[in-house]
Amino acid sequence: MLRVADVERLVAGIEGAAASEERLGIVVRVGRGSVEETLAQLKVAGFNWLVDLLGTDTGEHVEITYHLRSYEAGQDVFVKTAVPYDGELASVWQICPAALMPERETAELFGLRLSGHPNPKRLLTTDGVEPLLRKDVAVRTPEEFRR
Amino acid sequence: MSDPRYEVYEAGLIGEGMHEPPVLPAGLRRSPSGVDGLRTEHLVVNMGPQHPSTHGVLRMLVEVDGEEVVNAEASIGYLHRGIEKLAEHRRYDALGTLMDRGDYVSGIMGELAAALAVEQLLEVEVPRKAHWLRSLTSELNRIASHLVWYGTFGLDTGAMGQFLYAMRDREAILDILEAISGQRMMFNYVRPGGVVRDLPPGIDAKIRAFVDGFENVYLPEHDALLGGNEIFQSRVKGIGVITREQALAFGLTGPNLRASGVRYDVRANRPYAAYPELEFEVPVGETGDAWDRYLVRMEEMRQAARLIRQLIDGMPEGPHAAKVPKVLRPPAGEVYAAVESSRGETGVHLVSDGSEHPYRFHYRAPSLFALQALEEIVPGHLIADVVMIIGSTDVMMGEIDR
Numbered sequence: 001m002l003r004v005a006d007v008e009r010l011v012a013g014i015e016g017a018a019a020s021e022e023r024l025g026i027v028v029r030v031g032r033g034s035v036e037e038t039l040a041q042l043k044v045a046g047f048n049w050l051v052d053l054l055g056t057d058t059g060e061h062v063e064i065t066y067h068l069r070s071y072e073a074g075q076d077v078f079v080k081t082a083v084p085y086d087g088e089l090a091s092v093w094q095i096c097p098a099a100l101m102p103e104r105e106t107a108e109l110f111g112l113r114l115s116g117h118p119n120p121k122r123l124l125t126t127d128g129v130e131p132l133l134r135k136d137v138a139v140r141t142p143e144e145f146r147r
Numbered sequence: 148m149s150d151p152r153y154e155v156y157e158a159g160l161i162g163e164g165m166h167e168p169p170v171l172p173a174g175l176r177r178s179p180s181g182v183d184g185l186r187t188e189h190l191v192v193n194m195g196p197q198h199p200s201t202h203g204v205l206r207m208l209v210e211v212d213g214e215e216v217v218n219a220e221a222s223i224g225y226l227h228r229g230i231e232k233l234a235e236h237r238r239y240d241a242l243g244t245l246m247d248r249g250d251y252v253s254g255i256m257g258e259l260a261a262a263l264a265v266e267q268l269l270e271v272e273v274p275r276k277a278h279w280l281r282s283l284t285s286e287l288n289r290i291a292s293h294l295v296w297y298g299t300f301g302l303d304t305g306a307m308g309q310f311l312y313a314m315r316d317r318e319a320i321l322d323i324l325e326a327i328s329g330q331r332m333m334f335n336y337v338r339p340g341g342v343v344r345d346l347p348p349g350i351d352a353k354i355r356a357f358v359d360g361f362e363n364v365y366l367p368e369h370d371a372l373l374g375g376n377e378i379f380q381s382r383v384k385g386i387g388v389i390t391r392e393q394a395l396a397f398g399l400t401g402p403n404l405r406a407s408g409v410r411y412d413v414r415a416n417r418p419y420a421a422y423p424e425l426e427f428e429v430p431v432g433e434t435g436d437a438w439d440r441y442l443v444r445m446e447e448m449r450q451a452a453r454l455i456r457q458l459i460d461g462m463p464e465g466p467h468a469a470k471v472p473k474v475l476r477p478p479a480g481e482v483y484a485a486v487e488s489s490r491g492e493t494g495v496h497l498v499s500d501g502s503e504h505p506y507r508f509h510y511r512a513p514s515l516f517a518l519q520a521l522e523e524i525v526p527g528h529l530i531a532d533v534v535m536i537i538g539s540t541d542v543m544m545g546e547i548d549r
Contacts, residue, residue, distance in 0.1 A: 098398030101515055
């Protein structure tokens with residue numbers, strides 16, 4: 001069983017990376033620029049399985065969570081980073097191919113630009129649909145929508 | 148015929164560079180290679196969203212060179228209902244109703260994932276009986292879901308009869324689940340704190356009768372009908388191979404991952420509900436082709452029947468739900484809970500801000516990851532095999548689009 005100190009050692013060389021034990025599990029918070037490096041280092045340490053990728057609108061920025069798992073260690077690590085509204089989400093598909101579709105989904109539903117992606121098209125909605133999962137986009141009834 | 152192009156065709160004189168059509172229509176591309184001087188054109192074939200073999204509303208854009216697929220792209224979103232956004236306006240005990248409409252043929256397991264996440268936030272202790280009832284309904288639902296896969300997989304190969312037999316058995320399970328939960332598909336049976344109600348009197352005899360028949364007669368019959376068929380075997384063996392490395396890289400879970408030789412099952416690796424107390428095996432495949440995925444799912448049905456037997460025999464006494472407030476207001480926090488649904492790891496990532504509605508609700512759909520692996524796997528196969536490969540991965544559009 002890995003502890004926070006072990007994960008901290010894994011990401012020691014990365015600027016601004018901080019590991020902490022949260023309710024969710026072990027969470028590594030990194031700057032936007034060092035996500036790729038962090039994922040690559042964790043991948044070498046066995047966290048080669050990207051279970052999930054999601055965004056959360058915190059009210060100040062969009063928080064992107066990379067849910068990694070090591071099959072050998074049987075443990076999960078969450079890497080989190082903050083992306084400003086209408087900012088750029090850098091694709092990590094070359095490290096984790098599993099990110100291909102979740103990244104497209106996250107970018108379109110939070111109104112982010114996707115960079116470095118082989119197919120940066122919309123995934124679920126058509127052009128012109130608002131970034132649905134942002135908190136400033138309200139749920140409307142069909143009547144309200146027509147008005 | 149005045150067009151000189153036809154003349155060269157007829158004379159068999161067409162060669163490299165003899166003519167170029169001025170502008171190619173959209174979707175057509177010149178192949179870089181030619182056969183005997185004749186050029187072949189790549190053609191984009193649009194499969195779906197109303198194609199009978201795409202299991203719901205999946206649209207595959209398949210670029211073919213003759214019969215061979217050179218490129219495949221999945222186009223999805225036809226069933227997008229915005230479940231994740233809607234959940235932000237629901238109360239915590241209503242999240243299960245949304246999960247039901249995600250993976251709509253294995254609803255109990257989706258509900259369970261949502262309930263486990265809410266319970267983690269609330270730190271509520273669930274009674275032992277509720278755990279057992281959750282496992283019992285999950286396993287019944289797993290057989291029902293795998294039977295839908297089995298039936299439609301046969302339809303993909305052109306076999307009609309076994310689909311009807313599969314639906315007959317599924318009906319028997321849905322009748323049992325209806326007696327337990329009151330619903331046939333959108334159960335809303337598993338709630339935070341436990342389950343809605345106890346087993347109705349006399350249902351255990353019904354379940355026992357079903358499992359006896361299913362395990363001893365019907366399942367061997369199903370297996371012989373499809374898996375014992377030589378045409379079916381030659382159709383699925385060796386196609387759609389997903390290696391162990393590819394499976395992990397694309398985030399596959401469930402039977403698709405296990406068919407590639409990775410022994411990972413949430414029920415065994417991170418036990419929840421009553422699974423720590425139960426005995427079952429986790430079947431794995433060797434090569435990761437469509438045939439292995441078939442074998443793994445058939446064995447899973449056998450294991451599910453074994454689990455149901457244990458669950459009915461050892462069903463504990465006691466309350467079926469913990470006492471939880473009518474309106475749930477979990478303390479602020481972020482949790483992830485996962486269950487082994489019939490398609491893989493169905494996870495719920497829940498963020499609470501202390502109010503009665505979730506701040507963020509994320510549904511990890513196992514089929515989404517299986518689908519993006521398909522884009523990698525399908526090229527190189529014949530177009531007729533594409534349908535078989537999609538069928539063998541058992542993707543469910545309800546949970547992909549959410």
